[in-house]
Amino acid sequence: MFDKLTMLFRAPDLRKKVLFILAMLVLFRIAAAIPVPGVDISRLKDFIAGNQFFGLFNIFSGGALDNLSIVMLGVGPFITASIIMQLLTMVVPRFKEMYQEEGEAGRARFNQYSRLLAVPLALLQSYGLLVLLSRQHVIGNIGVFGYLTNMIVAAAGSVLLMWLGELITEKGIGNGVSLIIFAGIISRIPRDLQQELFSFSADKLPAYLAFLVASLVVIAGVVIISEGTRNIPVSYAKRIRGMRMYGGVSTHLPLRVNQAGVIPIIFAISLLLFPGLIGSFLAGAANPILQKISGILLGILNNQLLYGLIYFLLVFAFTYFYTAVTFDPASIAENIQKQGGFILGVRPGRPTAEMLSYILNRITLAGGLFLGIVAVLPLVVRGVFQIQSLTLGGTALLIVVSVVLETVNQIDAQLVTREYERI
Numbered sequence: 001m002f003d004k005l006t007m008l009f010r011a012p013d014l015r016k017k018v019l020f021i022l023a024m025l026v027l028f029r030i031a032a033a034i035p036v037p038g039v040d041i042s043r044l045k046d047f048i049a050g051n052q053f054f055g056l057f058n059i060f061s062g063g064a065l066d067n068l069s070i071v072m073l074g075v076g077p078f079i080t081a082s083i084i085m086q087l088l089t090m091v092v093p094r095f096k097e098m099y100q101e102e103g104e105a106g107r108a109r110f111n112q113y114s115r116l117l118a119v120p121l122a123l124l125q126s127y128g129l130l131v132l133l134s135r136q137h138v139i140g141n142i143g144v145f146g147y148l149t150n151m152i153v154a155a156a157g158s159v160l161l162m163w164l165g166e167l168i169t170e171k172g173i174g175n176g177v178s179l180i181i182f183a184g185i186i187s188r189i190p191r192d193l194q195q196e197l198f199s200f201s202a203d204k205l206p207a208y209l210a211f212l213v214a215s216l217v218v219i220a221g222v223v224i225i226s227e228g229t230r231n232i233p234v235s236y237a238k239r240i241r242g243m244r245m246y247g248g249v250s251t252h253l254p255l256r257v258n259q260a261g262v263i264p265i266i267f268a269i270s271l272l273l274f275p276g277l278i279g280s281f282l283a284g285a286a287n288p289i290l291q292k293i294s295g296i297l298l299g300i301l302n303n304q305l306l307y308g309l310i311y312f313l314l315v316f317a318f319t320y321f322y323t324a325v326t327f328d329p330a331s332i333a334e335n336i337q338k339q340g341g342f343i344l345g346v347r348p349g350r351p352t353a354e355m356l357s358y359i360l361n362r363i364t365l366a367g368g369l370f371l372g373i374v375a376v377l378p379l380v381v382r383g384v385f386q387i388q389s390l391t392l393g394g395t396a397l398l399i400v401v402s403v404v405l406e407t408v409n410q411i412d413a414q415l416v417t418r419e420y421e422r423i
Contacts, residue, residue, distance in 0.1 A: 014173075014414055014415075018173070020167075020168075021173065021174075021179065024167060024168050025180070025183040027164065028071070028161060028180055029183065029187060031069065031070055031071045031157060031160065031161075032071055033069060034070050035070075036068050036069070036070060036072070036154065037142070038142040038146060038150075039068045039138065043136070044065075044067070044068060044133070044138045045066065068133070068139075069157070070156070071154075071157035071158065071160065071161055072126075072129070073122055073125055073126060073154055073155075073158040074158070074161060074180075074181070074184065075161050075162060075177050075180055075181065076125065076158070076270060076273065077121040077125055077162075078114065078115070078118040078158065078161075078162045078165075078177065079177070079267065079270045080118070080125075081114045081118040082114050083267055083270065083271065084117060085113060085117065086322070086325055095110065098110050099325070100325075100328055118159070118162060119155060119159065122154065122155035123151055123152075125154075126154035127147070128278070129154075130147055130151065164176065164180065165177040165179070165180050168180075173410050174403075174410050174411075175406065175407075178262055178399075178403045178406065178407075179403065179407065181266065182400055182403040185399060214377050215397055217374075217377065218374050219401050221370060221374050222398065222401045222405070225257050225258050225367055225370050225371065226256075226257075226258050226261070226406075227405070228256070228257035229254040229255060230254070230255045230359060231253070231255075232252060232253040232254075232356070233250060233251075233343065233344060234250070234251050234252060234342070234343055235250045235344060236250075236251070236340050253356075255356070255359060255360055255363060256367075257366060257367040258319065258364075258367040259322070260319050260322035261402060261406055262398075262399055262402035262406065263318070263322050264314075264315050264316075264318035264319040264321075264368075264371060265315060265398055265399055266399065267314070267318045267322070268311060268314035268315045268318055272307075272310070272311060275297045275300065279295075279298040282297075311376055312373070312376045313372070315371050315372045315375045316369065316371070316372040317368075319367060320364055320368055323364050327360065329356035329357040329360060330350075330353040332353070332356060333348070333349060333350070333352035336352065374398060375398060
C-alpha cells in the first residue's frame with residue numbers, strides 16, 4: 001500500500017492529477033460554506049434534524065444544505081438528468097444509437113444533452129426547495145426578486161459542481177461526480193462523530209455495536225461483490241499475415257458481478273429524494289386533493305417497511321438497467337468474432353451473444369440482490385434499535401466504499417500502465 005502511494009507521488013503526471021483533484025474538492029467545500037442571503041441558520045438546522053427526507057438530502061448534497069449554501073442542490077440535477085437520458089435510450093432509438101453505437105463522439109453528445117437538461121431541472125428543484133423552506137420560516141420574506149436571485153444562484157452552483165466533476169473525470173483520476181459526493185459525505189464525519197460522542201449513553205451501546213457489525217458487513221460485502229468477476233475463456237485462432245503468425249493464444253473475458261458500480265445506489269437515492277420534496281412542497285397547499293397527495297407521498301417515505309422495499313427495488317432495478325445500457329453482449333460478441341476469437345463450445349456471433357447475456361443476467365442477479373440487501377441493512381438495524389443516524393450513516397457508507405474501490409482500481413490501472421511503459 002505504501003509502495004503504491006510512493007509511486008503515485010513520485011510520478012509527476014500522477015502527482016499533478018492527485019493535486020488537481022484535491023484542489024477541485026477544496027473549491028467545492030469552499031462553495032458549500034457560502035450561504036444564500038436571508039437564511040435563518042438555527043431554524044434551518046432544527047428543520048433538517050427533524051425531517052428524515054431532508055436529512056438524507058443533506059447527506060446526498062454533501063452537507064451543503066446545512067447552511068443553504070450556493071451549492072445546496074449538489075450534483076442532484078445532473079444525476080436526475082442522466083437518469084432521464086438513460087431511460088430515454090429505451091424508448092428513443094436515436095438516443096440508444098448515439099450512446100451505444102457512435103463511440104466516444106456519440107457519448108460526448110449524449111452527455112452534453114444531459115448537461116443541458118440539468119439546468120432547467122436545477123431551476124425547478126431550487127424553486128421547490130426555496131418555497132418549501134419559506135413556508136417553514138427558514139427563509140425570510142425576500143420577495144420575488146430574492147426568489148429569482150436565489151434560484152439562479154442555486155442553479156449556477158449545481159452547474160459549477162457539474163463542471164468540477166467533469167474536470168476531475170477528464171484531468172484527474174476516477175469519476176468526478178462520485179468523488180464530489182464522496183468528499184461531501186466524509187466532510188461530515190468529524191461533526192457526526194462529535195455529536196454521537198456528546199449524546200452517548202450506556203443504553204445505546206448495543207445499537208452502536210450492531211451498527212458497527214452492519215458497517216463491517218457492508219464494507220466486506222461491497223468489496224467482495226465489486227471485485228468479483230466471472231472469467232469467460234476466449235481462444236484466438238492462428239492467422240498468417242505475410243511472414244508473421246498472429247493469434248493462437250487463449251485469454252479470458254472478465255464479467256464483473258457488479259458492472260454498474262456505485263451508480264445504482266446514487267440513482268436510487270436521487271429518485272427517492274423527489275417524492276419527499278414534492279410531498280413536503282404540497283403539504284402547505286390549500287387544495288385538499290394536493291394535500292391528500294402530499295399525505296400519501298410522505299406517508300410512504302415515513303413508513304420504514306415501504307421505504308426500505310422501494311429502496312431495495314430501485315437499487316436492484318438500476319443495477320440491471322445500467323448494466324444493460326453500458327454492456328452490450330451483441331457488440332462484445334461481434335468484436336470477438338472480428339478478431340478471430342471464439343468461446344470453446346459456442347459458435348461465434350449470435351450464440352456467443354446469447355451465452356454472454358445469459359451469464360451476465362445470472363451474475364447481475366446476484367450483484368443486484370446483494371447491493372439491495374446491503375442498501376436496506378442499516379434500515380433494518382434502525383428499525384430494531386430506533387436510532388435515526390444509523391440509516392443515513394449506512395447509505396453514506398455504501399457510497400463511500402464503492403467510490404473508494406472504483407478510484408483505487410483506476411489508480412492501480414494508471415500505475416500498471418506506467419510499469420509497462422518502463423519495460
